[in-house]
Amino acid sequence: MPRPPLPIGDHGHISRRQTTPGHWVASCRVRDSDGHARQVTAAGDTGAKAERALVASLKDRARGASGTSGEITADSTVADLADAWMAERVLAGKLDKQTHDRDESLVRTKIVPHLGRRKLREVTPGSVDRLLRAVSATTPTQARKAQTVLKGMFTMAVRLDAIRSSPTRDLGALPTPPKKAVRALAVDERQAARQAIQTWRTAPDEDGHKPPGPRPTDLLADYLDLSLGTGIRIAEVLGLLWSDLDLDATSPTLELTGTLVQRKGEGLVRKPKLKGKYGYRVIYLPPFAVETLKRRLAARRPGETRVFATREGTYVSPNNVRRQWRAVRAGAGLEWVTPHTFRKTVATHLEAGAGLEAASQQLGHGNKTITATYYVEAKPRVAPDMAELLEELAPPALTVYSPLSTESDAEPPKQPER
Structure with a gap:
């Protein structure tokens, strides 16, 4: 019965022999990826060195079987x-x-x-x-x-035939953290947010002194207006360019063309690719957002292309805006509010007034389920008015006897039938 062939990549028994004094050769047969078995040899001063050299050669051979030095095999890490x-x-x-x-x-x-x-x-x-x-x-x-x-x-x-099956195939489901209920800003909370920004860093402390540091700008207030006026993400608001806007049209618009990202070794940069398939879109601007943008346009430095720019002419970091907002919300009863809450507020408001489809398109979602699940504040479902129909299930009218009635007023008991 013929000997079964070696598995692909495996080698047979390693033998070694001394050819001349101080010169040893180790050899074995190895079955390459093409199915052919070939003799492989290596030499050394001693038999052990020759065998170690052959083993190293076999490893290199396995890694380079496809002509590259980085082939992945079962012995790769x-x-x-x-x-x-x-x-x-x-x-x-x-x-x-x-x-x-x-x-x-x-x-x-x-x-x-x-x-x-x-x-x-x-x-x-x-x-x-x-x-x-x-x-x-x-x-x-x-x-x-x-x-x-x-x-x-x-x-x-x-x-790559390094393993027969993936160890990730039979994994169990990971624990899912409980989903937090979506919460949007109510009318009074939106007003409280604007008021908190207005008094931020200007109100004196308990001793009547103004807080130290540079004078606050209108950055945070304008960001809030544009966030509530569009529903776009914080990195998209801060990545807006003046060329994205048409403020003089009969119906002013914003064309969303990019977003800010933090890249390793590059810092904060504007990326033209937006999140999701439906991220690139044109948004109609409400009058209060147009007013905010026109005020910023009138105050911009000559040649500045960014809607939001630092004093050095760079993009404003979303992390800086988040840090400022944390300082504003502290003590204002808005500790639960994050910049993403403004986006949820827009979604909730539009869903109530124009429907889920309109809210989903405004936010740039390709799936209405995402909008409904993660962005719209849930309201109690109102059942249809069935009160009149349910009244038919009421108990029959009963005769009520007054505790003040006399024995003579009471109806005599019925005599049992004979």
């Missing part, structure tokens, strides 16, 4: 796979800089510390599940993103 997966996505043009930085951070801080040194053949569904649950215990959102990254990595490993 998870860290090697992560590098190959990231590099492949960049070469395919499927990854922008911001997403690359986010995924690279996930790999470096969450995945590699737990699994990085494991060989792919050693990774089990249990080991991946333990990793994800450990991350989920502190940062549930990061755990879900790490699960997506791991699925992409091991799908690549299966495609």
Whole structure:
């Protein structure tokens, strides 16, 4: 009976022999990726050195079987796979800089510390599940993103024949944190927010002294007006250009063409690509937002292309606006309000007045379910008026006897029939 062939990539028994004094040769047969078995040799001063050289040569051969030095095999580590997966996505043009930085951070801080040194053949569904649950215990959102990254990595490993099946295929569902109820600003709360901004950094302290620091600008008040007047995200508001606006039209509009992102090694930059398929859109502006923009236009520095610019002529950071808003809301009863609350307020107001479809289009969502679930404040459902119909279920009228009635007034008891 013929001997069964070696599995692809495996080698047979290593033998070594001395050819001349001080010269040893180690050899074995290895079955390459094309299915052919070939003799491989290596030499050394001793038999042990020759064998170690052959083993190293076999590893290099396995890594370079496809003509590249970075082939992924079952003996590759998870860290090697992560590098190959990231590099492949960049070469395919499927990854922008911001997403690359986010995924690279996930790999470096969450995945590699737990699994990085494991060989792919050693990774089990249990080991991946333990990793994800450990991350989920502190940062549930990061755990879900790490699960997506791991699925992409091991799908690549299966495609390259490094492993037979992905260890992410049989994972259990991650714990889902309870969803917070959507809350929008009521009329009095919107007024309280504007009033809090007006008094911010101008009201004296308990000793009657004005707080130190530079004089406040109208940045925060104008941001609030544009956020409530459009429903766009904070990074989109602060990334507006004057060329995006048509303020002199019969119906003034805003054409959304970009957003601000923080990129590693570059800082804060404007990215022309918007979030989601329906992010690029034209928005009609209400009069109060037009008034705010025209005032800023009249006060802008010559040649300034940004609607919101720092004193140095750079983009205003969303983090700076968030920090200012935290200072404003403290003590104003608005501690629960974030810049994203303004976007939810717009969605809730439009849904009530124009319907869910209009609210979804204003926010740039491709799915009305997202708008309804995460942006519109839920209101109690009003059941149809069934009061008249339900009255038919009332009990029959009963005779009521007064406690002051005399025995003679009472109806005599009926005699039993004989």
